[in-house]
Structure formats: structure tokens, C-alpha cells
Amino acid sequence: MSTGTLVPLDAAATTYLLRHADDNLIASQRLCEWVARAPRIEDDVALLNIALDHLGHARELLTAAGNREGRGRSEDDLAYERNELEFSNAILFEIPNGDFGQTIARILTVAAWHSTLYRSWVGSDCVELAEFGPRGMREAAYHFEYARVWAERLALGTDESADRFRAGLASVLPHIGELFVDDAVTDRLGAEGWVTSPSTLKEACIELLTSCLGPLGLSVGPVATPVQTPGRLGHHTEAFSPMLAELQYLRRAFPGGSW
Amino acid sequence: MSYVEPLWEVFLRADRGLSHVHVGSLHAPDPEVAVLSARDLYTRRSEGVSLWVVRSENIHTSDPGKRAQYFESAAEKPYRHARHYAVPEGLNL
Numbered sequence: 329m330s331t332g333t334l335v336p337l338d339a340a341a342t343t344y345l346l347r348h349a350d351d352n353l354i355a356s357q358r359l360c361e362w363v364a365r366a367p368r369i370e371d372d373v374a375l376l377n378i379a380l381d382h383l384g385h386a387r388e389l390l391t392a393a394g395n396r397e398g399r400g401r402s403e404d405d406l407a408y409e410r411n412e413l414e415f416s417n418a419i420l421f422e423i424p425n426g427d428f429g430q431t432i433a434r435i436l437t438v439a440a441w442h443s444t445l446y447r448s449w450v451g452s453d454c455v456e457l458a459e460f461g462p463r464g465m466r467e468a469a470y471h472f473e474y475a476r477v478w479a480e481r482l483a484l485g486t487d488e489s490a491d492r493f494r495a496g497l498a499s500v501l502p503h504i505g506e507l508f509v510d511d512a513v514t515d516r517l518g519a520e521g522w523v524t525s526p527s528t529l530k531e532a533c534i535e536l537l538t539s540c541l542g543p544l545g546l547s548v549g550p551v552a553t554p555v556q557t558p559g560r561l562g563h564h565t566e567a568f569s570p571m572l573a574e575l576q577y578l579r580r581a582f583p584g585g586s587w
Numbered sequence: 588m589s590y591v592e593p594l595w596e597v598f599l600r601a602d603r604g605l606s607h608v609h610v611g612s613l614h615a616p617d618p619e620v621a622v623l624s625a626r627d628l629y630t631r632r633s634e635g636v637s638l639w640v641v642r643s644e645n646i647h648t649s650d651p652g653k654r655a656q657y658f659e660s661a662a663e664k665p666y667r668h669a670r671h672y673a674v675p676e677g678l679n680l
Contacts, residue, residue, distance in 0.1 A: 368592075370613055370624035377627050474627075477619055 340516040341454060342396040343416070344523065346406070347513075347560060348445070349389030350417035353407060355438060356382035357575050358425055367428055374474060378435060381467045385460075392456040408579040412569055413562040420503035422559070422568045429482055429489065430496030436475035436540060437500050441507055442468035444533040454522040476540045483544040497546065505554045507533070527553070593642060595621040597629055600637040607639050615640075 335343075359379035366372035390403035420438070425431045446464035449457040482493035508530040510518075517523040534548050541547060558564070579585075592614040598607035610629050615621035621640040630638065649657055665671045 368614065370615065370620075370628060374624065374627040377631060474623060477623055481616070481620070 335512050335516040337516065337520060338396055338398070340513045341456075341522070342393050343513045344517055345389050345393035345396060345456065347416045347418075349386050349393055349406070350415050351421050351438075352382040352389065353386035353575075354415070354417040354421040354571070356380070356386060357571060358421070358434075359431075361425055362431070371428075375431070378471050378474065381471070385464060385467070388460060389456075392460075396456075404579070408576045412564055412572060415562060415564065415568075415572070416560050417564075418503070418506045418557070418559040419565060420500065420506065420559075422565060422571065423499065423503065424567050426496055426499060427492055429492030429494075430499055432475050432478045432482060433493060433496035433500045435471055436479055437504060437537065439468050439472035439475055440536040440540075441504070441533050443472055443536060444529050448524040448529060452522050453520065454517070457522065472536070472540075479540055480544060483546060494546065497541075501548060501551075504533075505551055506557050506559060508551070509553060509557045509560075511557065511560070592616050593644070595625075595640045596643050596646060597621075597625045598639040598641070599625075599629055599635040600639075601635050603636065607637065610634075612643060613640075 356379045359375050359382065362372065362375045362379075364372065366375055386407070387403050390406045394401040394403060394406055420434070423434075425434075443465060446461050446468055449461035449464070452458045452461065479493060482489040484490070508526045510525045510527050514523060514525055518525050530551065534551060537548050593616070594612055595615055596612050597610050599610045600607045613621065613624050613628055615624050618640060622638055625638050625640055629635070661667070
């Protein structure tokens, strides 16, 4: 899509919905890797609750994308029958979990982004986004609260927990720039009044993150706008394929299977 | 790791006008985490609208060994229940 060509509105909406569906699907899959591995059983349940919220969001957005696309693809077709290059999640969502400190750093960052993004959907002229907005905001707010409480305890806990949380942030934060990049898709939807340009959400998102990190003596640091959006274009990291293989294995091994 | 997080009892209020009911317990390092964990463990299927957590050590109980002397004599005093008394004839309830 070169600038200057006008993207058809339905195609732009499909791409946009799919991006955010993929972000949620991959966020969910990564959190699911914590099953039975969390440091406390209470957090095992909490991490999986967040994973389930992301999965619910992914399902709703995948279904909406399928409907917009108009080719009869269901949420399952989209989740299980696309290859790596067809996934448009941002890199932030697919990098490995790391330790608990890094996982909390990602939940915090993702929740700050989603809170900001979903708020901007409320009142959108795109009916799918307008309907999703309030519920998305509510759940992202809880994810933020959960991560904030742990961020506090890790950052102000022992030397080791503080080091690990700081290292976790250092692994996660360099990937947030991709979230704030405008392109032909968001320009088209923006011109229609359906979405707010990602670049204009940057400030609010970073402010929210800073509201947690600032009092802990930490900062988001400078966020450069990257020249490329690899994840959005389907160019994923090496860690992506094994994760996707695990996500899709059962459905691909037993097509049409049910239980 | 020898540190064991303290135990908390969780009380959940299902709806407006009802009282908080004990639903279980959990381990947490402090009150804020205890409430957070209680939310995740006990309220994910719309079970409630309000949570209390109390350190288990702050709950003092009756002695199970004294159950008989505490509670059983009440069972032999049916006159303490309104149902024990016959309703006088002519009283329209």
C-alpha cells in the first residue's frame, strides 16, 4: 500500500481489526505459557485470567475482521489457518515472556496501550470498535492495576527483584514505538473519523505508563518512532514461529476435529 | 525459600443488601495483593460485588472440642422458637 492510493474502507477496517485481534491472540498465547509455572498459585490463576481476557478480545475482533472481509472466514479460520507472514501483531506481543519481572513489564506496557487505544474507540463511527471500546477499557484497566501492584513490589522489593524488573522493562520498552506508527490503513480510517491516529495516542499511553513507573524511580525513556512496523507487515521475530506452531498444531493436525 | 506468605480469609458479598460470606482463603504478602488475588480466585464468574480479606490469625474461633457445651443445649429448648407455640384459635395469620 503506497501512500497516495486510497485504501478501500472495508479493506482498511479489516486490516485494522485484524492487527488488534492478532495483538490480543498472541498476548494470550504468551501468557498461557505460564500455566503451572507462575511463582505463586494465585498468580498462576491471575495470569491466566488475563490471558483469557485477551483471548475473548481476540475472538471478538477476529470475528469482526472476518465479517468486514466478507469472504466467510470465521474466527477459527483466521486464528488457525494463517501463516506467519499473514499475522500482523506488533513485535511487542510476541517477544518471549522472560522471567516474571519481564512478564509484569509487558502486561503493564500492553495494558497502558490498550487502555489508551480502547478509550479512543469509544464513540467511533465504526460500530465494531464503538461496541468493543467500553468492555476493552474495563478489562485493560484491571490488567494495569494487577501489573502496577506487582511492578511496585518488584521495583521496591529486593535488589534482585528490582534488577529483574528493570531488565524486563529494558527488553519490552524498545518495542512500543511500533504501536504509534501511522500508515495508509490508519490514515484512511482516520479520515473517515473511525479511529484516532496511533501517533496521537502516544502521549497518553506514555503518561499512563509513567504514572506507574515514575513513583518507582523508573522512566519510559525516549520513544523513537521507528521507520518500519515489522510486525504489522508480517515480518516476525525468530521466536514467533515455534509459538504459532504450538497455537495451531491441534487444529492443523486434526482439521475439522471436534470434541 | 523458607518464607511463607501469610494466610488470608476471603469474604465475598454476592449482591446489594446481602452480607459478606466466607468463600475461602489464600496466601498473599500484603493486603493489596490479597484483594487482587481474591478477585482473581473468587470472583471471575460474577460471584460478587464486594470483597473483604482478613488475616487468618486475626480470626478467633470457638473451640471445636467444646461444641457440645456451646451449641447442643439450644437444640433441647424448642420453646425458644416461635414455632413451639400453638396459634390461638381465631387468630388469622
